[in-house]
Amino acid sequence: DAGVIQSPRHEVTEMGQEVTLRCKPISGHNSLFWYRQTMMRGLELLIYFNNNVPIDDSGMPEDRFSAKMPNASFSTLKIQPSEPRDSAVYFCASSWREGGLSYFGPGTRLTVT
Amino acid sequence: EDQVTQSPEALRLQEGESSSLNCSYTVSGLRGLFWYRQDPGKGPEFLFTLYSAGEEKEKERLKATLTKKESFLHITAPKPEDSATYLCAVQEVDSSYKLIFGSGTRLLVRP
16 A cells, blocks of 8 residues: 555645645544644644544645545645744544544645745 | 653764653553654654553564553664654544644654
């Protein structure tokens, strides 16, 4: 298996632009997580999907952030409009069941100038 | 408020010099404690899960232990390839999915 796939790996954008991060979970996994990692706050859970349904979005920082999971093999995290403080590494992770071991993708490093 | 604290923030060791990393936690009830390794530019990679006080897990030069308040990751005779950031995360008993991560310990093993 290729593991969790994320794209792009690096994204540089200007403040105010829309940013879309993409994730393909491991086949057969029914739980998907989006995390954000910064030096100041470490790894934080943004949103959790189970069977393509958002279960917990309490970690989404603002309405500028939105996430979708249209099917079991694809999820997006969108930031609109982006701000410099959104600069971070965004990780997607998946597990084969709720409470199961999470496998992380390689991350997307986002820089907003 | 629930908290996961890792110490030290950074650790430099000579190859072969054994040491321990600490993860202390305060949660209302522990479902599980997880150790991950993270290399630069990569996502966290799972190492161990511990569920109850007294439990121990080993993998090559690493051994993780758990008490009611903290976990230790013991590194015996480390090698340069053990250099990485080690992350600890806890899962509360009333959450079947949420991991609360510590800030990590950056380990550098010099040859």
